[in-house]
Amino acid sequence: MEHILELNQVSKSFPKSGFLLDKVSFSLPYGAIMGFVGENGAGKTTTIGCILNTLLKDSGTIRLFGKEMSDGDTGIREKIGVVYDGDNFPGYLTAGQLAKIMSGLYSSWDDDLFLQYLENFHLSGKQKIKSYSKGMTMKLAIAAALSHHPQLLILDEATSGLDPVMRDDILDILLDFVQDEKHSILLSSHITSDLEKVADYITFIYKGSLYLTASKNDIMYNYAVMRCKESQFRALDKADILAYRRRDYQTDVLVSDKKKMQRKYKDIVIDSVSVDEIMVLLVKGERV
Amino acid sequence: MKGLLKNNFYGILSGAKVFLIFMLLLGICVTMMEKNSFMVIVYALLGIIGFSINGIACLRNESSSNWNKYKLTAPVKRAEIVRSYFLSHLIWLLAGMLFAGMEITLSILLHGSPFDRNIDVFYIFVAGIGISLFTVSLFFPLSYSGSAEKNQVFLIISLIGGIGIFVKLVDLLNTLFDSDSSMTTFQLILSGSIIIICSLFLFILSYWVTVGIFKRKEV
Incomplete structure (x- = not known):
């Protein structure tokens, strides 16, 4: 089975807080959604930080699209869409200005698709992001992440703070995204009901250690x-x-x-x- | 790079608008004053230094969101992010110089030259460019090695440091040219050029230092 993302024995320590991400290993196949579960402070964001190189891992290997990603591998990052929890974009921007920035960052940025998402999500392109509600900012972040046609979506607690109806809409979009078997999603969340609905694989992390990584079917049936x-x-x-x-x-x-x-x-x-x-x-x- | 420059532009825009209005109003007042060289010098320096400093102050506003982290997930290298800030600074420095140039021109056209020597105009620009480049050369490495909350303090330290370096350099050049009385035009041009070269050298050095710091920085 080919994997879009592979972590092997990834460790990262924070001497000041004493937190240790301890030899985490898991793989995400193409065409699948992996629910990355763990309580707050378990190490989900740290793992995602190591995957995206915003944090520098101490040891282990992380392969994206079969290759370890360095700062210079912009081609790999072109294929990744990211949504963080909270404010992804500066509040002084409007969605329209954000689109102009993103079109200058991503060669495959699709303005029409972005506008379509804005319309579907009932977001104004002229309104400052700081005046958006939390749900609106998350919808904007998801729209931005999808509008450059990524193959891998990484969402860090992206559905938290959304009402159930909106979460359901977002989950439908994610399910639609992985209809293409070259697409995958790593969805970090502590809302397990969401993961049960959409995830093909569940990876559970606790206090920096991996407790479980298995397919949802395996979990449900075995x-x-x-x-x-x-x-x-x-x-x-x-x-x-x-x-x-x-x-x-x-x-x-x-x-x-x-x-x-x-x-x-x-x-x-x-x-x-x-x-x-x-x-x-x-x-x-x-x-x- | 285009996206990063646009991002920096939007980050500066609201602060720049306020500063622009302030400068326009102050410009009207200064223009109305007859042959007031002190006010013209203050206005020109404020324009050159103010626009560029306002630029770096606003640029770091984006740290209040996850945007700094988000940008690292985009298909840009860390060095490009730093380069975009340095380029933006140069662009705003040019805008400030343009403003200062227009005010000085207007003042000369309306009231005649307020300066004793024409070379004084050159030295105003040298001072503005020098202080601006020295300041930003100190600010970015400090800003990237510390946390975003300390940016205001770093900016004040950098501005004081930038002025300090400029004053010390002028003092050194005065000693070098042994000028108890006023320097000759050639000496002024030469010392002004040395200041510009030094500030550009520090600016380029600061870019490489900042890139080095940012490459090791965790966000």
Whole structure:
């Protein structure tokens, strides 16, 4: 399988804060959406910073379109669209002025497409960006990111702060974008319901370490939670346990092979698991 | 580069408009004054230095958003981003010189030359260009090595430093030409040219230093 983005053992430390992004590895295939999940401060933005070279990684390799991107590789950046959380553009600009700037930055900038997005999103080209609402600024950023025909979209918490209807519209646009099998999206978010709707792959990061990277189908069909009584929990094979969390009368145990567990532990209730539940179990649960 | 220059232009525009109005009003007042060489000198220096300094002050306003980070994800090299700032500064310096030139011309046309010697006009431009280039040469490396919140402080330090370098250089040249009385026209042209060359040299050196700093900077 060809990958548009590959991270291999990427590390980045911040001595002042003590934060360490620790040997993160994952791959995003062409034509896919990867949900990059983790709580605030988990290392999502740091990882994206390393991918985009706004942060300088300490070690590891990052390949975009099969190549490590240096400052001089402007051709690679031509194929990447980026949306950050919050204000992407200076408030003193209007969308019209932004288009003029972007057309001077990207050789493949499509003014007609940008105007079409502005119309679809009901954004005025003459209004100063500082007078936009948060939802409007995010829509503008998405319009700008898509209007130079990128192959890879990287969105850092781009749907946070949007109302459910707007989020749904944006997710539809993202789904439409990956209809072309040469297009991919890395979508960082902590809104797991969005990711469950659109993502093909889920990568979960916690305190700078990668906890899980798997296809959504794998998670939906193979990952499960076993609801164990204390005696059942004690009898479990430790190798089967990814994480567990004790509750009042039962212990929830996260496992990665539902069918095998069903065969192996016939008297234990095994439920399918949501991304949200996996996240909670991995973060709040304990490891064996 | 075109996109970056447009970006810098829009970043400066609102500040430049206010300064332009101020300069127009002040220009009317100065033009109405008869043979007031001091005011003409102040106006010309204010025009040359003010426009270019206003340029760098506004340019750094964009740091209040993610735009600085966003630009690094665009298909431009870091050196090009720095170069665009230096080029923008030169453009605004030219605009300031044009303004100063127009005011001096207008003043001479209406009231005759307010200066004792014609070479004084040349030296006003030397002072304006020198202080402006020295200031920006100090500002950009400082600005890129520190955080955006300190930009106003860096600007004040750079302006004081720029004036200081200019004054010291003039003092050195005066000593060099051993001029207890006034310098000859040739000496003034020569010392003015030395100041311009020094300021351009520092400007170019500052560009390379800033590029070096920015290439290692994390945003």
